[in-house]
Amino acid sequence: MARAEAPETAPDPTAAAEAATLEVPPELVAQSLGEWFRAWLTRIRSGDSGVLPVILALVIITIVFQAISPHNVFLSAGNLVNLFQQSAVFIVLAMGELFVILLGEIDLSIGYAGGVGAAVTVQLVQPATTKWPWWAAVLAGLLVCVVIGALQGTLVTRLRLSSLIVTLAGLLIWQGTMLIVLGLAFSGYPSLAGLDSNRQVLYNLMNGTIDPVISWIGAAVVVLAIAALLWFGDGRRRRSGLVAPPVSLTLLKIVLIAIVATSVVAICNINRAAFGTQEGVPWVIPIVLAVFAVWMTILQRTRFGRYVYAIGGNPEAARRAGINLAAIRTLCFIICTFTAGIGLLLYASYLGGMSGNINGGQLVLYAIASVVLAGTSLFGGRGKVIHGILGGLVIGGIYNGMGLLGLDVRWQFIVTGLVLLVAITIDSLSRRSATSGSAARV
Amino acid sequence: MGQVIKDSPAAEPRFKARGVDKHFGPVQALTQVDLDLYAGQVTALCGDNGAGKSVLTKCIAGIYEIDHGQFFWEGNPVHVRSPRDAARLGIETVYQDLALADNLDIVQNMFLGRERLRSGLLNEDDMERAATKTLADLRVTTVRSIRQPVASLSGGQRQSVAVAKAVMWNSKLVMLDEPTAALGVVQTKMVLDLVRRLRDRGLAVMVISHNLNDVFEVADRIAVVHLGRLVTQGPASDFDRQSVVDYMTTGASSRSGPRTDADGATSGTR
Structure with a gap:
């Protein structure tokens, strides 16, 4: 806070002793890229590594599976697009679960709660029975999810029941409900495969692709928009003397985003079909990015988001600040199941229909594992929406790579479980070292 | 009790409590408390554990509603029934946590x-x-x-x-609950300096403290509660350590010190 120091005549002697270099995020005090980078290294050495471990995990997974997958198929365009699609389900579920985890609560039911919503949607568009237009069916399915979230959230916040128990009960109840919905009026499971354009829309959520040229244009527009937001936002803050990253760092962020966008579009635009053509960015990528953008804006830029973090960090402080804890908490449970509804709809699209065999218990654990191994704390108050994307890609990478190796589901369970264990160990240890660090200075 | 405190004409207290009672079930936490808090002065509220300091603070902050008595804000009678009411008047509290x-x-x-x-x-x-x-x-x-x-x-x-x-x-009134508890020497000084700056900005400040070093360092006025009664209040210069300790432990002092009913509202000295 160098700007505020001018009128100080007698600098407080504690200043030097309290220069808490380690825990101050480096971007706050650095004036240049070099300085920022050195501060960042210091912070990593002190144990607060941010998203670095999950990015390292992504790199390691890529290298290992590329080396050992048959015919080095892991990094082929076809497999990478498939990986994006598989990860999309985990990513969306993880972004929903994040809202509840930020409160220090948990929602174990989202696999099947979202499943009920997806089952309703898929049933409603069946041409043999209800024939609802796809958008109405999607709205109905998501509305069901909202009701489920409101119900569970109300039980947790108003009756003060443990979210673990409420949603564990939900896990069973919604699985049963989903099976009942799937069993209505049909023998066998409702499908999304079919030539009618109504069901085709839902099938294409996951499987449809955008024309390569339009993919490029779309990516360019998105990157330019983000670049403009970052550049002018940071620039305005710098000019008015507020805390802002150095120019070079803003540029670096923009370049990184451009590189990622270019790579993704380039990979997706390679013809990945063995015969004929199959190319372009799958619809699911912009869908996931849209969910990401909306939830990130809500968490970072609105009062509601601020209160979610405050409640996760110190509920008593939030209460004294006049925040309506019950309302915010219930809304988080609603957002969580609503997002799960989107995730399971994408899953149904991926499967080409809704099946009673989906493993909602595994899905929710993957969702929790995703955010936690990317750095979200199960104790609440710490986590970002981007963690859902990074963690979801790691889980999706493991899932995909083990499938390529022909390892069956037994080994997938074990490896995923081990990854989760490692992630929460890191969470606990880093939390412990952070606590002891600040205790030493009090 | 129920004595009337004569205000010095020069300075109407920013906040006055008169005859405040508060009980929780059968426990009488506050009895006939009269308290004056002046703008531009630091009032230290002293008392042993369980004497009623926190209850009195929470009543002023609107967390508890008083049973009997009346609060006056800048001379006008007011009702403080919730923290929101307190905030509307300009009363803010910094709790120990x-x-x-x-x-x-x-x-x-x-x-x-x-x-x-x-x-x-x-x-x-x-x-x-x-x-x-x-x-x-x-x-x-x-x-x-x-x-x-x-x-x-x-x-x-x-x-x-x-x-x-x-x-x-x-x-306009800031109440600080044990602001220096658990702080080291240097940090205590930093916080006490801050308290003085609040006073210099014309705020009425109430500091709840056990620590007599801090009290005599920063307070313009001292008020002591003992067993739910406000046993004395007056300019800090009228007290010494021993008299404050006497009031805190026994509710009375044989040494010099202001009597509540005789000399409640002398404007404080810096």
């Missing part, structure tokens, strides 16, 4: 619950500017960045942020 969210940064904590918006979204620039100005006015300059999380602050810095948060809202 500070009520800061560790995971939020300084600006976010200072504006928690009263965020400024621009077209529906948080107006971070505006909030950061206002928070920076408040901290600079209070000369809280030891924090490295106003955007660092509160978890990375020292105890004294946290206390400063909590105080700054309380005075941001045009508050």
Whole structure:
């Protein structure tokens, strides 16, 4: 806070002793890229590594599976697009679960709660029975999810029941409900495969692709928009003397985003079909990015988001600040199941229909594992929406790579479980070292 | 009791409590408490554990509603039934646990619950500017960045942020609960300096403290509660350590000291 120091005549002697270099995020005090980078290294050495471990995990997974997958198929365009699609389900579920985890609560039911919503949607568009237009069916399915979230959230916040128990009960109840919905009026499971354009829309959520040229244009527009937001936002803050990253760092962020966008579009635009053509960015990528953008804006830029973090960090402080804890908490449970509804709809699209065999218990654990191994704390108050994307890609990478190796589901369970264990160990240890660090200075 | 305290004509207390009773079930926590808090003065509220300091503070802060008696704000009778009522009058309290969210940064904590918006979204620039100005006015300059999380602050810095948060809202009376408990020597000095700056800005300040060093260091006036009764209050210069200890432990003192009914409202000396 160098700007505020001018009128100080007698600098407080504690200043030097309290220069808490380690825990101050480096971007706050650095004036240049070099300085920022050195501060960042210091912070990593002190144990607060941010998203670095999950990015390292992504790199390691890529290298290992590329080396050992048959015919080095892991990094082929076809497999990478498939990986994006598989990860999309985990990513969306993880972004929903994040809202509840930020409160220090948990929602174990989202696999099947979202499943009920997806089952309703898929049933409603069946041409043999209800024939609802796809958008109405999607709205109905998501509305069901909202009701489920409101119900569970109300039980947790108003009756003060443990979210673990409420949603564990939900896990069973919604699985049963989903099976009942799937069993209505049909023998066998409702499908999304079919030539009618109504069901085709839902099938294409996951499987449809955008024309390569339009993919490029779309990516360019998105990157330019983000670049403009970052550049002018940071620039305005710098000019008015507020805390802002150095120019070079803003540029670096923009370049990184451009590189990622270019790579993704380039990979997706390679013809990945063995015969004929199959190319372009799958619809699911912009869908996931849209969910990401909306939830990130809500968490970072609105009062509601601020209160979610405050409640996760110190509920008593939030209460004294006049925040309506019950309302915010219930809304988080609603957002969580609503997002799960989107995730399971994408899953149904991926499967080409809704099946009673989906493993909602595994899905929710993957969702929790995703955010936690990317750095979200199960104790609440710490986590970002981007963690859902990074963690979801790691889980999706493991899932995909083990499938390529022909390892069956037994080994997938074990490896995923081990990854989760490692992630929460890191969470606990880093939390412990952070606590002891600040205790030493009090 | 129920004695009437004569105000000196020069200075009407910013806040007056008269004949305040508060009980919880069969326990009488406060009995006929009369208290005066003056603008531009630091009043130390002393008392042994369980004497009723916290209950009295929470009544003024609107957390508890009083059973009998009357509060006066700048001479007018007022009812304080909720923290919101207190905030509306300009009464802010910094509790011992500070009520800061560790995971939020300084600006976010200072504006928690009263965020400024621009077209529906948080107006971070505006909030950061206002928070920076408040901290600079209070000369809280030891924090490295106003955007660092509160978890990375020292105890004294946290206390400063909590105080700054309380005075941001045009508050006129700030009550600090044990502000220097658990602080080291240097940090205690930093917080006491901050308390003096609040006084110099014309706020009425009440400091609840056990620590007689701090009390005599910073207080203009001293009030002592004993077993739920306010046994004495007056300018700090009328007390010495021994008399305050006597009042705190026995409710009376044989040494010199102001009698509540004789000399309640002499304007304080600095």
